[in-house]
Amino acid sequence: MNIKAITVVATFQAKPGKEAELRAALIGLVAPTRKEAGCLNYDLHILPEDPAKFLFHENWTSKAHLDTHLQSAHIKALLPCVPELAVGMPDIKIWEQIA
Numbered sequence: 001m002n003i004k005a006i007t008v009v010a011t012f013q014a015k016p017g018k019e020a021e022l023r024a025a026l027i028g029l030v031a032p033t034r035k036e037a038g039c040l041n042y043d044l045h046i047l048p049e050d051p052a053k054f055l056f057h058e059n060w061t062s063k064a065h066l067d068t069h070l071q072s073a074h075i076k077a078l079l080p081c082v083p084e085l086a087v088g089m090p091d092i093k094i095w096e097q098i099a
Helices: 019-034 063-070 073-085
Strands: 006-013 039-047 050-060 091-096
Touching: 006 063, 019 039, 019 050, 019 073, 050 063
Parallel strands: none
Antiparallel strands: 006 050, 006 091, 039 050
């Protein structure tokens, strides 16, 4: 079986006045996630012209590693905060490497 690398692009839009809180919450995910098995990179970005927009660019060695990440304590701790800090849930796209 050929296990393929997975790329995830997740974007968040902070609610007005909640930009700093969402930023801090998202930054808090970076260090523990980078230590997870199968994490190749887990990078958080901000849109310079709109500091309410955040983007995670992630690469995982397999879908199984991504699934384990999604069940981690730090991700589960963030989920209840999202409705208070962000406009809707994050837009998450999972990409599969083909070349």
